[in-house]
Structures are given as C-alpha cells and as structure tokens.
Amino acid sequence: MGTAFDARLEPLLVLGFAATAIFWLLLSSWVLVDRALYDRRKRRLVEIGRQLSDPRVAALPDARRASTIGAMLATLPRHEVYRLASNNEISPWVREACAAYSIGRIGAARMLRDAGGTRKWRRISALHALAYDPPAELHDLLQRALADADPDVASAAATVLQRLGDRRAAEILIGGLREARLPASRIAARLERFPMPLDDLLRPLLADPRPEARYWAATLLRHAPHRDGLAASIVPLADDADAPVRKAALLALAAMSPEDAANIATRRLADDAPYVRSAAIHALAQAGERSPDRARRQAIAASIAPALADREWSVRSAAKDGLLRLGPSVWRETAAQLSSTDGFARNGAAEVLQNLGVLDWTIRGLASGVQPTPEAIDVLRRALRAGGVAMADAAVLRTEAEPIPAVHELLRTLDLQESAQ
Amino acid sequence: MIDPSPGMLSFLHGAVVVTLVYTAILACYALGMGILAIVEASFRRKQDHVEDYESVLESPYSIPVSIIAPSYNEELMAVPVVRSLLQQAYPTTEVIAVDDGSTDGTLPALIEEFDLEPRQVFYRSSLETKPVKMVYKSRTEPRLTVVSKENGGKADALNCGINFAKYRYLCCVDGDTMFAPDAVLKAMTIIARDPARIVGAASFFGISLTPETIGEPSYAGPTTNDHLLGDFQHLDMMRAFVDYRAAWSRMECMMCVSGGYGMWRRDVVVEVGGFSPKFTCEDIEMTFRVHERMLREKRPYRIVSLPNLVAQTEGPSKISRLVSQRARWQRVTLETIWEYRRMFLRPSYRKVGMLGVPYYALFECLAPLFQVVSLVTLLLAIVFGVLGWQSYLAFLGLMAFGTALPTTLAVALHDRGYRDYRIRDLVRMILLGPLDLFLYRPILMWAGLVGVWEWMRGDKRWNKFDRNHRPRAAAVATA
Numbered sequence: 099m100g101t102a103f104d105a106r107l108e109p110l111l112v113l114g115f116a117a118t119a120i121f122w123l124l125l126s127s128w129v130l131v132d133r134a135l136y137d138r139r140k141r142r143l144v145e146i147g148r149q150l151s152d153p154r155v156a157a158l159p160d161a162r163r164a165s166t167i168g169a170m171l172a173t174l175p176r177h178e179v180y181r182l183a184s185n186n187e188i189s190p191w192v193r194e195a196c197a198a199y200s201i202g203r204i205g206a207a208r209m210l211r212d213a214g215g216t217r218k219w220r221r222i223s224a225l226h227a228l229a230y231d232p233p234a235e236l237h238d239l240l241q242r243a244l245a246d247a248d249p250d251v252a253s254a255a256a257t258v259l260q261r262l263g264d265r266r267a268a269e270i271l272i273g274g275l276r277e278a279r280l281p282a283s284r285i286a287a288r289l290e291r292f293p294m295p296l297d298d299l300l301r302p303l304l305a306d307p308r309p310e311a312r313y314w315a316a317t318l319l320r321h322a323p324h325r326d327g328l329a330a331s332i333v334p335l336a337d338d339a340d341a342p343v344r345k346a347a348l349l350a351l352a353a354m355s356p357e358d359a360a361n362i363a364t365r366r367l368a369d370d371a372p373y374v375r376s377a378a379i380h381a382l383a384q385a386g387e388r389s390p391d392r393a394r395r396q397a398i399a400a401s402i403a404p405a406l407a408d409r410e411w412s413v414r415s416a417a418k419d420g421l422l423r424l425g426p427s428v429w430r431e432t433a434a435q436l437s438s439t440d441g442f443a444r445n446g447a448a449e450v451l452q453n454l455g456v457l458d459w460t461i462r463g464l465a466s467g468v469q470p471t472p473e474a475i476d477v478l479r480r481a482l483r484a485g486g487v488a489m490a491d492a493a494v495l496r497t498e499a500e501p502i503p504a505v506h507e508l509l510r511t512l513d514l515q516e517s518a519q
Numbered sequence: 520m521i522d523p524s525p526g527m528l529s530f531l532h533g534a535v536v537v538t539l540v541y542t543a544i545l546a547c548y549a550l551g552m553g554i555l556a557i558v559e560a561s562f563r564r565k566q567d568h569v570e571d572y573e574s575v576l577e578s579p580y581s582i583p584v585s586i587i588a589p590s591y592n593e594e595l596m597a598v599p600v601v602r603s604l605l606q607q608a609y610p611t612t613e614v615i616a617v618d619d620g621s622t623d624g625t626l627p628a629l630i631e632e633f634d635l636e637p638r639q640v641f642y643r644s645s646l647e648t649k650p651v652k653m654v655y656k657s658r659t660e661p662r663l664t665v666v667s668k669e670n671g672g673k674a675d676a677l678n679c680g681i682n683f684a685k686y687r688y689l690c691c692v693d694g695d696t697m698f699a700p701d702a703v704l705k706a707m708t709i710i711a712r713d714p715a716r717i718v719g720a721a722s723f724f725g726i727s728l729t730p731e732t733i734g735e736p737s738y739a740g741p742t743t744n745d746h747l748l749g750d751f752q753h754l755d756m757m758r759a760f761v762d763y764r765a766a767w768s769r770m771e772c773m774m775c776v777s778g779g780y781g782m783w784r785r786d787v788v789v790e791v792g793g794f795s796p797k798f799t800c801e802d803i804e805m806t807f808r809v810h811e812r813m814l815r816e817k818r819p820y821r822i823v824s825l826p827n828l829v830a831q832t833e834g835p836s837k838i839s840r841l842v843s844q845r846a847r848w849q850r851v852t853l854e855t856i857w858e859y860r861r862m863f864l865r866p867s868y869r870k871v872g873m874l875g876v877p878y879y880a881l882f883e884c885l886a887p888l889f890q891v892v893s894l895v896t897l898l899l900a901i902v903f904g905v906l907g908w909q910s911y912l913a914f915l916g917l918m919a920f921g922t923a924l925p926t927t928l929a930v931a932l933h934d935r936g937y938r939d940y941r942i943r944d945l946v947r948m949i950l951l952g953p954l955d956l957f958l959y960r961p962i963l964m965w966a967g968l969v970g971v972w973e974w975m976r977g978d979k980r981w982n983k984f985d986r987n988h989r990p991r992a993a994a995v996a997t998a
C-alpha cells in the first residue's frame with residue numbers, strides 16, 4: 099500500500115525538485131550575469147564621461163563632436179540610452195548627450211509619438227529627452243502630461259517644464275496649479291525654482307475666482323522682487339472669504355512688507371481659522387523681529403501674548419514662538435500672562451520666560467548673592483508656580499546652582515505642584 | 520520498517536497529502552507574491568529613476584516630519600542613531616529622542632554628545648503616557664528634543680514622542696537602527712504625491728551585527744555580515760520587504776509597518792488612540808488597527824511599503840537571542856490576529872479581510888505548528904513505509920530550492936533597483952538561499968513554537984537581547 103502511494107508520489111517530487119533546482123540555478127545565474135553586464139555598462143559610461151569632458155572633444159567642431167559622442171553611445175543598447183536621458187541619478191551632461199543621441203537615432207517624430215503615447219515610462223523618457231532640443235509641439239504635450247491622472251507622468255511633466263524655463267512653460271505650470279491632479283505644492287515647488295521672474299504671470303491670479311489660484315499666487319509672490327503696488331494688491335486678500343487665502347496673504351505680506359503686514363495681522367488675531375491666527379502671529383513677530391524700536395516690539399508682544407490662552411494648541415505654540423522671536427525685551431508683556439485666569443496662558447508664559455533666559459538670569463543673580471529686583475523675583479516666583487516642579491528642577495539644573503540658601507528658600511516658599519499639561 | 524494498522528495507514532496518507540497540499544498552497548502564494556513583487560519593484564525602480572529629488576529637497580512646501588526615536592538601555596547606539604536622524608537630507612525635520620527610563624548611560628551619553636540642557640516644555644497631551652521626568656533641548660542642535668520618562672515600553676515611549684511632535688507626519692523608528700541620509704526623503708516623496716490618502720509607509724531595513732557602520736565616513740554601501748546568522752536574518756528581511764510586503768502593498772493590503780522604520784500620519788495615529796502598550800510589540804497591531812478603522816468607516820486611505828534599503832538595525836548574533844526575539848514576533852502576531860479576528864474573511868474589510876488577515880492567520884500564526892506536524896508526519900511516513908527515503912529527499916530538495924527562490928528573487932529585485940551590493944555579497948546571499956531550510960528555518964520553527972507557548976501563557980515581555988560584542992567598543996572601553 100505504502101509502496102504504491104510512494105511510487106505515485108516519488109516521480110512528482112523528483113520532478114518538482116529538479117524543476118525548482120533548475121529554476122533557482124537559472125535565476126541565480128541571471129542575477130550575476132545581469133549585474134556583471136550592468137557593471138560593464140557603468141564602467142563604459144564612466145569612460146564615456148571621461149572622454150566627453152576631455153577638452154579635445156569639447157574643442158571639436160560641432161559635427162565632429164556629435165559624431166564622436168554618437169560613436170561612444172552607440173556601444174550601449176539603444177533603449178538604455180533612451181532611458182538614461184530621463185534618469186535623474188546621472189549627471190546632467192550625460193543625460194543631455196543621451197537625449198541628443200536618442201533624438202538622432204530614434205528620430206524626433208517617433209519620440210514625439212512616444213511623448214504623447216500611453217506607454218507611461220516611454221512617454222516620460224521621451225518628454226525628458228525632447229526637452230534638450232525642444233520641438234514646437236513639446237509644450238502642448240507637456241500640458242497634456244501635466245493634466246494626466248497618473249502622478250508619475252504629471253510629475254515628470256512638471257520637472258521638464260521647469261527645466262525648459264521659458265514663458266510658455268511657466269504659463270502651463272501656473273495653469274496646472276488650478277487644474278492638474280498633481281498636488282499643487284509639487285507644481286509650486288517647480289515655480290519657486292523657475293529660472294525667470296513670474297510676478298506678471300502670477301499677479302492676475304490674485305483676483306482669480308478660484309481660491310486655490312489666489313492662495314498659490316499670494317504664496318509664490320512672497321519671494322518676488324519688490325515691485326510697485328504688489329504688496330498693495332495682496333492686502334485685500336488678508337480679508338478674503340477663504341481662510342487659506344487669508345493665511346497666504348498674511349505670510350506673503352510678512353515677507354514683503356512686515357510693517358503693513360503687522361497692521362493687518364493685528365485684526366486677524368481674532369480670525370475664526372486657527373491657522374490664520376497663527377499666520378497673523380507669525381506676521382507680527384516678523385515685523386517686531388526686524389524693528390530696532392524696543393517700544394514697537396513690546397507693543398507687538400502685548401498683542402501676541404493673549405494668544406497664549408488660545409483654545410487651539412497650534413496658535414498657542416505660534417504665540418510662544420512669536421514671543422521668543424521678539425527677544426528678552428518683551429519679558430514684561432509675557433510675564434503679564436502669568437496672572438491670566440487661563441492655565442495655558444500661565445504655563446505658556448512661564449515656558450517663554452524660561453526660554454528667553456529670564457528665569458536663569460534671576461536664579462544666577464540669587465545664587466551669586468546679587469539681589470535681583472523685587473519685580474524679577476516676583477516674576478520668577480510666579481513663573482515657577484505656573485511651570486511647576488519640573489520647571490524649577492530644570493532651572494536649577496540648567497543654571498548649575500549649588501544649594502544656595504537664597505534659591506532654596508525661594509523654592510520652598512513656592513509650594514510647587516506638578517503642572518498639568 | 521514497522522507494519523502500520525490500516526487506520527494508521529489511512530491517517531498517514533491523509534497527513535502526507537495535507538502536508539503536500541499546504542506546501543503547494545504556500546508555493547502558489549509565493550509565486551503570486553513573486554509576480555506582484557516583480558511588477559511593484561519594476562514600477563518603483565522606474566519611478567525612483569525619474570523622480571526629481573532635488574526639487575523635493577529644496578522645496579519650502581515639502582511636508583515637515585517629526586522623527587520619534589524611543590530607546591531603552593541603548594547606551595552604545597543612542598548617540599549614533601540620533602546623529603543619523605539629524606543628518607537626514609530633508610527640508611524640515613525635528614528629532615524627538617525618548618529615553619524610556621533607561622537604567623544604563625543612555626541619557627548621559629545623549630546629554631554629553633548633544634550639549635543638552637533641561638527645559639520645561641508644555642506639550643499637547645493627545646495620548647496618555649507614563650510621566651515625563653525631564654525634557655532636554657540641545658544648545659547646539661535646535662531640531663533635537665530629548666524626553667526622559669518613566670519606563671512604560673516602546674508603545675508608551677512612542678506615544679510620548681507623538682505628544683511632543685509638531686508636524687503632520689511621524690517617522691517612528693527603533694533606538695538601535697541606523698538610517699541612510701535619504702531615508703525620510705524617499706518615503707516622503709512618495710507620500711507627497713497623495714498625502715490625503717497615504718496614512719502609513721514602511722521601507723526595507725536590513726539586519727547588521729554592527730549597524731552603526733552606516734554612519735561612518737568609510738561606509739561604501741551595504742555588505743553582508745560575514746556571519747551566517749546575521750546574513751540569514753538580513754535575507755529574511757530582504758525577502759519580507761522586497762518580495763512580500765511590496766506585493767501586499769501593490770494589492771493595497773500591507774499588514775505591517777515595522778517598528779524599525781514606519782511613517783505615519785499623526786492625525787490618524789492619534790485618532791485611533793496611539794500605539795497600544797497592551798500588546799507585546801506595537802507595530803503590526805497599529806497597522807491592523809488603522810486598516811480596521813479606515814475600512815469600517817469606509818474612508819479612502821493607503822498604507823505602502825517601499826523597497827529601498829533605508830536603514831540597518833542590529834540583529835542578534837546568537838541563536839538563543841534570535842529565538843527570544845522571533846518568539847516575541849510570533850507572539851505579537853498571534854495577539855494581533857486574535858484581537859482582530861472579526862476581520863477574518865469579512866467582505867466589508869475588503870482585501871484586508873479577505874486576503875491579508877487570512878494569510879496571517881493561516882501562514883504566519885499556524886506555520887510553526889504546521890511545520891512540526893509536517894515534520895513528524897513525514898518521519899512517521901518513512902518509519903511506517905508510506906514514504907520512501909528517495910521521496911523524502913526529493914521533498915527536502917524541493918523545499919530547499921523552493922525556499923531559496925523567493926530569497927533569490929528578492930536579491931535580484933533589490934540589485935536591479937539599487938546595485939549597491941558588491942558581486943561577492945550577491946554570490947554569498949544567493950548561495951545561502953538553499954541552506955536556509957536546513958540552517959535557519961529550524962531556528963525560526965523553534966522560535967515560533969516558543970512564541971505560541973508564550974502567547975498561550977499570556978507572556979507580554981519584550982525580551983530585549985543584549986547588544987552584540989563590538990571589538991571597537993571593547994577597545995574603547997579598555998582604553
């Protein structure tokens with residue numbers, strides 16, 4: 099019985115064993131051969147690179163140089179050269195040489211067909227390669243590619259458009275901000291690095307009916323060189339119906355004209371959207387940071403400090419950052435929040451005072467026997483009470499104060515509690 | 520040869536057939552996964568080659584990332600790991616190193632290396648954690664925050680880090696894992712294509728006995744360990760990420776964002792309640808929980824696995840430590856599958872319920888038990904003459920090369936994509952493939968059984984293994 103069962107099974111198992119062993123052997127050999135061929139191609143490319151950078155090749159007349167480069171690249175498989183033209187991991191000059199070679203070898207007509215075709219990776223390669231010697235149809239092809247549902251195709255189109263760097267390319271990219279399915283931030287990143295100024299193209303978008311267009315126009319214009327009336331044309335957007343647009347406008351104004359931004363930002367501190375309130379704080383801090391006028395900084399701090407009690411964590415955090423940016427001269431305005439009825443405001447103010455160095459300064463004074471002013475001691479007392487045991491421990495450790503009686507006496511009288519987060 | 524009773528004979532026939540059918544199903548699974556992995560690897564390779572990383576690097580609109588690195592008694596690794604995280608080539612990151620109540624010199628090492636000073640920081644208490652003892656900020660590196668807290672386990676430490684995190688995406692890592700400079704960049708470039716849907720991402724990280732070498736100036740790409748156990752573990756990870764997880768990712772039911780390197784969207788992690796300290800490990804359970812929540816609420820989402828090697832983590836160099844580590848992995852798989860058994864074959868959970876969970880239940884949870892039953896069955900079949908030695912040897916050969924095929928495929932796909940190993944390393948990895956069944960699988964099988972036993976006993980220990988011996992570290996200590 100067992101033998102019959104075994105007799106039926108054995109040939110199957112032996113066959114299975116032989117098949118898997120042979121398949122493994124073939125796969126393993128392929129891995130090694132493929133790698134060896136790759137290494138050989140890589141060495142060849144390095145060699146080509148070395149020859150291409152040879153001044154003697156560069157000095158050749160155009161036709162001779164092209165044929166010399168062509169002869170070098172002809173030693174590589176055609177499809178490899180085509181793919182290399184779009185490979186961002188290799189040097190730009192090798193890509194350029196590969197693109198020129200591919201256009202010559204494959205023909206611009208066929209590459210244009212590929213660039214408008216449905217075979218994704220071939221389409222991407224063709225778009226990249228054609229950009230080195232752009233035919234008239236390329237912009238239309240790139241416009242279609244940018245609107246493609248496939249993010250790889252759209253992303254490649256954005257890259258190539260940036261590389262083209264002409265006005266028509268910029269128009270397509272800006273159009274893509276409104277219509278492409280690719281995240282607009284990816285297109286905006288290309289526009290940020292665009293090789294020509296774009297303010298005249300972006301400016302009309304400030305009045306576009308679509309909020310996304312207004313948002314990106316305001317955002318991208320913040321780095322525009324100062325042009326007459328540009329900031330003035332952004333100002334109305336700070337009161338836009340769309341919250342992200344208000345935020346973008348505040349940040350743009352903060353970068354372009356901090357003083358104008360500060361005036362508008364003050365009224366936006368009460369905005370419904372938390373990220374607009376945060377942007378307003380940022381704009382105010384930016385204006386204060388740049389102002390040499392201490393009184394101005396203190397006035398700005400006085401308007402930011404109440405935001406330490408905001409119901410949103412992100413706004414409270416922005417307020418802390420904002421006060422820190424204004425520097426130690428705003429300690430009084432910050433310390434005023436230690437008397438707030440809101441716990442967040444009290445511990446936020448304590449944290450800002452700690453990070454401004456106000457607490458360390460007073461503790462060092464106590465430790466060294468120099469009696470700080472009663473006001474400074476009072477601020478320290480109230481800050482440590484708001485900040486709790488951890489803040490006191492951190493302060494003592496930070497200032498490396500030995501058990502100085504004055505410091506200990508102060509801490510003892512505080513009756514510190516664990517502070518709630 | 521012993522004459523079996525007819526009943527025994529029928530049983531053995533049945534058992535041998537079941538063993539072969541189970542093996543055949545596994546082979547079909549491996550084949551299907553292999554095909555999907557080839558498609559996915561080819562896609563990612565081409566995508567990687569045409570991706571304009573430079574524009575992501577220079578873009579002010581790149582999504583910022585909070586990197587959270589919990590550590591417990593990582594005196595040796597904490598500093599190089601944090602340094603490798605601070606060296607990430609990405610526009611905006613912050614690093615939150617959470618010292619989970621270490622009893623060794625982890626915290627002092629960090630304080631000294633990064634010139635830390637204590638500060639009180641009021642953070643968002645989005646998730647419950649053990650109390651924070653002290654927060655440190657670096658005087659030299661403003662992006663670094665070190666949090667010292669009471670010991671509560673890795674999940675608790677991660678949750679604590681999440682409370683401090685400022686940004687929308689979290690990169691949760693292990694405190695003993697060293698990262699390549701483009702680890703965050705590669706994953707975030709993919710995420711940035713569809714940030715509304717991609718809520719989690721994993722990437723391949725290898726096993727090394729001395730992972731800190733990745734951060735050294737002399738580092739010239741990954742190599743094998745020249746240590747059998749280390750290399751088998753590395754191949755195991757390569758197979759898991761380059762073959763299987765890539766294939767699962769292609770099918771949109773990737774079931775494990777590993778703890779060694781996992782990207783998560785903060786809002787999603789907070790919404791599901793953070794990492795759970797109730798489980799032995801936190802990673803697979805979080806992935807299951809996110810799938811469960813998203814599918815139950817019919818929300819669009821994706822969890823992806825990327826094939827590029829982003830990091831090296833330390834693997835045990837001794838069998839006993841490996842058994843302990845893998846038993847823990849087996850235990851957490853069982854805990855998770857048991858917890859989410861309601862998803863099993865439920866069409867409302869789509870591919871996750873119909874493919875992912877059943878796969879884990881049948882081939883990951885039951886694998887050790889089935890392997891032992893198969894082994895015993897085949898031995899009994901030989902003893903009772905049901906199966907001849909030739910058949911048995913042919914079966915073993917079939918299994919050896921069958922196991923080697925996915926390994927070799929993983930090596931092939933990785934090499935096609937990245938070309939970073941030397942040829943001699945490729946040869947070594949390929950040759951180790953057929954030996955896996957004889958030298959490595961038995962260890963995993965034993966670890967699996969230990970894990971099942973521990974799970975039945977309700978064991979939840981982490982079983983952290985002692986760090987491997989480093990000649991250089993020893994030399995420094997002696998000096």
